[in-house]
Amino acid sequence: MSKSDQIALITGATSGIGAAAARRLVAEGYKVVATGRREDRLKSFAAECGGACLPVTLDVTDAAAVQKAVADLPDDFKAITVLINNAGVSLGNAPVHQAKLADWMSTVGTNIHGMLYCTHAILPGMVERDFGDIINIGSIGATHPYPRNAVYGGTKAFMRQFTMSLRADLLGANIRAACIEPGIIETEFAYIRMGEAARAFYDRPNLLKAEDIAELIHVQLSLPRRVNIDAMEVMPLVQSYGYPTLAKVK
Numbered sequence: 001m002s003k004s005d006q007i008a009l010i011t012g013a014t015s016g017i018g019a020a021a022a023r024r025l026v027a028e029g030y031k032v033v034a035t036g037r038r039e040d041r042l043k044s045f046a047a048e049c050g051g052a053c054l055p056v057t058l059d060v061t062d063a064a065a066v067q068k069a070v071a072d073l074p075d076d077f078k079a080i081t082v083l084i085n086n087a088g089v090s091l092g093n094a095p096v097h098q099a100k101l102a103d104w105m106s107t108v109g110t111n112i113h114g115m116l117y118c119t120h121a122i123l124p125g126m127v128e129r130d131f132g133d134i135i136n137i138g139s140i141g142a143t144h145p146y147p148r149n150a151v152y153g154g155t156k157a158f159m160r161q162f163t164m165s166l167r168a169d170l171l172g173a174n175i176r177a178a179c180i181e182p183g184i185i186e187t188e189f190a191y192i193r194m195g196e197a198a199r200a201f202y203d204r205p206n207l208l209k210a211e212d213i214a215e216l217i218h219v220q221l222s223l224p225r226r227v228n229i230d231a232m233e234v235m236p237l238v239q240s241y242g243y244p245t246l247a248k249v250k
Ligand SMILES: NC(=O)c1ccc[n+]([C@@H]2O[C@H](COP(=O)([O-])OP(=O)(O)OC[C@H]3O[C@@H](n4cnc5c(N)ncnc54)[C@H](OP(=O)(O)O)[C@@H]3O)[C@@H](O)[C@H]2O)c1
Pocket: 011, 012, 013, 014, 015, 016, 017, 018, 035, 036, 037, 038, 058, 059, 060, 061, 086, 087, 088, 089, 110, 137, 138, 139, 140, 181, 182, 183, 184, 185, 186, 187, 188, 189, 190, 192, 210
């Protein structure tokens, strides 16, 4: 199927990776359903796109809203061929014994429930048409634990395992599933988590950019259909693995 016949629905298209992916896919000729909660940003992006982008205000934690948004898509945006489950948060910055339960629940609700609601609403249509790509935006935190990240890392491990299980269930269907697992990218993400302290966190050269991940999304979509990159861990060159930590000896 040519790119111009394809429709990508992207969650969290108001900033960071989702916004970069929306821009990239529209430039490649895809039609894009750009979703997120900040309607003004969606509308101003759609206004640049001359009909190639449909802005849909959507909170992915609301199961009924996701179902309705997908059911209500106009005919020319209905047959989704690409779903990018990108909306995500990591709320709170405390160790597990001091964390707020509400932060955990919102993180689980967005990263896990949001992905499930969108996949549940969109995948059956892909199976019926026997064509589709699901790209889930995970994190290196799925595999590599680091402090103050237990629930976020857990949600991303769920995303990775869910992606692999999609591959298992969809064996024989013309539907690809990939989990892209980035390290540090300079977006609004850390600001949502830690406010202005994110400025210092991001104040170093050569972090990944949202456009780098949009490029990987484009690569996955552009490969021959026989190729599926199941999981793709990607870090900036200036980031690497930590040594397993020892408690201080008294
Ligand atoms: N930045 C990093 O270092 C990094 C590293 C690894 C993985 N990731 C993952 O990459 C993905 C995108 O993050 P980003 O870095 O691009 O951060 P970002 O700039 O903060 O973007 C997050 C997006 O998620 C959307 N979102 C949050 N809650 C939502 C909800 N309830 N319903 C709908 N949309 C919601 C936001 O839109 P609205 O607020 O307008 O709804 C926004 O568009 C996330 O899944 C994140 O876990 C990020």
